[in-house]
Amino acid sequence: MTMIRRTVLGALAALPLMGFGPQAAQAADTIVIGEVNSYTRLPAFTEPYKKGWQLAIEQINAAGGIDGKQLEVISRDDTGDPATAIRIAEELVTKEGAVLIFGTFLSNIGLAVADFAQQKQVLFLASEPLSDAIVWSKGNKYTYRLRPSTHMQAAMLAEQAAKLDAVKWATVAPNYAYGQDAVKAFKSELSKLRPDVEFVEEQWPPVFKIDAGSTVRALEASKPDAIFNVTFGGDLAKFVREGSLRFLFEDRAVASLLTGEPEYLHPLGNETPDGWIVTGYPPADIDTDSHNxxxxxxxxxxxxxxxxxxxxxxxxxxxxxxxxxxxxxxxTEALLAAMDGLEVADSPTGPFMFRAADHQSTMGAYVGKTALVDGEPKMVDWAYADGAAYLPSEEEAAKLRPAE
Known part of the structure; x- marks a missing residue:
């Protein structure tokens, strides 16, 4: 048995293999899964994501599928529009026979599909959206989230930021759910660890429409010791370029959410800032059997x-x-029961599970620093942060969700 076959089967090894019952046995030998994402709007992230799920489908089907049934994904592009995403999700369930939905990237689209899932009573695995509302304030019975949340990753950065001498902090974040959640979580977690810190400036540029010049000038005018950055994609590149030209980052620490992810780090090229504290993913340097x-x-x-x-x-x-x-x-009810406490025993990033209390996965993230190494952007001095260590207790999390 090859290593990759062991990796896929290992993820299922701890689970009992059970039949799908006489009713399902009469169905076709295919399980249809619906997938929705912003492929044309955010190709830098969603295209690698699509390749990832395609590889997993191929491997699982080659290994015999699920109890002999092949998995089929029907994928659709929501074009970055919540209304389109809902229409597509409806079509996937009612016309294509999808037994569940997964995907979405932007938080507003993830929240829209989560609401659809609750109304139509279908399981939705929110793969990528980071807004805490998906599992907390607007959480519902039918929605689970895979990626480490905004709160989790902000807490990972706050843990490192608390070790700095910096007292005065400024923040810059896109003005929508993800950015707002990130700043709130970072301020809360850093203040717990360092009660002496103060936040002297907040900048809220519209997502993908940053005026980098005015943003940088406002941050510089506040004279912070350090900056917490949540911009990403093209906004990040503009912020880094303008900030470097105006010496905003000189002798000033920066903690930056997601910037260590190859999708956002590599496009910075030789403008990559040195020593930013970031969450991300260093694929070439992870040496475990499952990841290899x-x-x-x-x-x-x-x-x-x-x-x-x-x-x-x-x-x-x-x-x-x-x-x-x-x-x-x-x-659906059987799938919901399975999701509560579901364990994935062997993944490229290690084992993780889904908490019953708030439907959040404990999948973690990598925390390190940015650097140019031999002229190439890299994430260095990194360590894996287990997501479970950065979540409130299940009892506390349950209180953050609406009553069902």
């Missing part, structure tokens, strides 16, 4: 190294396969 097998299979198939999105797509399908296997059925 995944990275080799991914590179062999697609001719490139995996990115963060690749991991998210791959782990999404591992989680879905584990839920189907544990449930022994495609019935």
């Amino acid at each position: 097998a995944f990275a080799k299979a991914y590179s062999d198939k697609f001719g490139e190294a995996p990115k963060t999105g690749s991991i998210v797509g791959y782990n999404s399908v591992l989680a879905i396969a584990a839920a189907l296997t544990k449930a022994g059925s495609t019935d």
